[in-house]
Amino acid sequence: ETGVTQSPTHLIKTRGQQVTLRCSSQSGHNTVSWYQQALGQGPQFIFQYYREEENGRGNFPPRFSGLQFPNYSSELNVNALELDDSALYLCASSSSLTEKLFFGSGTQLSVL
Amino acid sequence: ILNVEQSPQSLHVQEGDSTNFTCSFPSSNFYALHWYRWETAKSPEALFVMTLNGDEKKKGRISATLNTKEGYSYLYIKGSQPEDSATYLCALRMDSSYKLIFGSGTRLLVRP
Numbered sequence: 266e267t268g269v270t271q272s273p274t275h276l277i278k279t280r281g282q283q284v285t286l287r288c289s290s291q292s293g294h295n296t297v298s299w300y301q302q303a304l305g306q307g308p309q310f311i312f313q314y315y316r317e318e319e320n321g322r323g324n325f326p327p328r329f330s331g332l333q334f335p336n337y338s339s340e341l342n343v344n345a346l347e348l349d350d351s352a353l354y355l356c357a358s359s360s361s362l363t364e365k366l367f368f369g370s371g372t373q374l375s376v377l
Numbered sequence: 378i379l380n381v382e383q384s385p386q387s388l389h390v391q392e393g394d395s396t397n398f399t400c401s402f403p404s405s406n407f408y409a410l411h412w413y414r415w416e417t418a419k420s421p422e423a424l425f426v427m428t429l430n431g432d433e434k435k436k437g438r439i440s441a442t443l444n445t446k447e448g449y450s451y452l453y454i455k456g457s458q459p460e461d462s463a464t465y466l467c468a469l470r471m472d473s474s475y476k477l478i479f480g481s482g483t484r485l486l487v488r489p
Contacts, residue, residue, distance in 0.1 A: 269420070298475055307381070307466060307479030308421075321474040355421070359475055364409060365423035366477065 271356050271369035278346050279377050286341040286372045288356030296320070297339040298366065299331060300355040308355055314339055343374075351376045379403055381469050383480035390457050391488050397453045398483040400467030404448035409470040411477060412441055412452055416463040424452075424465075457487040 270289045278284050290297050296315045300308035310323035314333035328344040337358070343350055353373050357366035382401045390396050402410065409428045413421040425434040430445040438455045454461055464484045468477035 296475055298477075300479075305481065307383075307468075307481045308477075310476045310478070313475055321476050323476070364426040364428075364470075365411070366413075366421075366475070367423070368413075368420040370418075370420045 269356060269358050269367050269369035271354075271372050273372060274370065275373045275375075277375045277377060280346055280348060282346050282376075283342065283344045284346060284374060286343075286354050286356075286374070288339045288341070288358075288369055290337045290339065290356075290358035291367045294358035294360045294367065295337055296359045296361075297333055297337065298357045298359070299339070299341045300357065301325075302353040302355060302371070303349075304352075311341065311354075346376045348376050350374065379469070379471070379478055381467060381478050381480040383465075383467055383483050385483060386481070387484040387486070389486045389488065392457060392459060394457050394487075395453065395455045396457055396485065397451050398465065398485075400450045400452070400480055402448050402450075402467075402469045402478075404445055406471045407445045407448075407469070408472055410443055410445075410450050411468040411470065412450070413466045413468065414463045415466060415482070421466060452483075454485075457485075459487045459489050461485060462487045 298313040299311040302308045312322040317333045332340045353371045357368045412424040415421040427443040432443040464482040466482045468479040
């Protein structure tokens with residue numbers, strides 16, 4: 266059983282650029298959620314995907330978008346990056362059989 | 378705006394001390410309460426998921442209680458060890474989606 270993996274681990278971008286973050290779910294999990302953790306705060310829910318469809322969204326603008334693929338891996342895309350997008354982005358997978366979320370180690374994004 | 382509050386923000390204890398911290402949440406629309414342990418440079422790891430008022434869960438030296446009527450959960454660590462040093466996050470699930478509302482965490486440091 267493989268865990269949740271995220272790539273890259275660190276990324277530096279400049280304001281206005283676009284970024285894609287990737288996540289491989291734990292084997293057997295069909296739901297993936299993305300969270301943003303800014304410094305000093307708890308993780309904030311961005312959105313969730315279930316069987317390749319968006320299944321809930323937090324208070325984030327449309328320039329935050331995502332995809333889930335048939336193998337349940339996922340991408341988070343952020344367009345027109347802003348300085349405030351600098352944060353740790355966490356991916357978490359789950360299934361209908363387990364209440365718990367299984368997290369990856371995150372991608373640390375810095376926007377300069 | 379729904380807030381999940383954790384206290385204290387940080388805690389320093391001596392090895393062998395027992396300690397506890399609090400998670401407060403709005404008691405309306407409760408579905409589940411999660412606790413996660415997040416060690417530096419690792420992924421958040423699920424400790425407990427609690428759903429019923431009066432629930433008590435235990436995992437080794439760590440235990441948790443839940444009061445959904447008054448909106449709080451306590452996490453206890455008996456005989457703290459240096460390896461317990463981590464940030465402890467609680468998160469509220471309010472409905473059937475997997476969206477979690479996280480607190481900002483309690484950072485625990487256990488001195489040898």
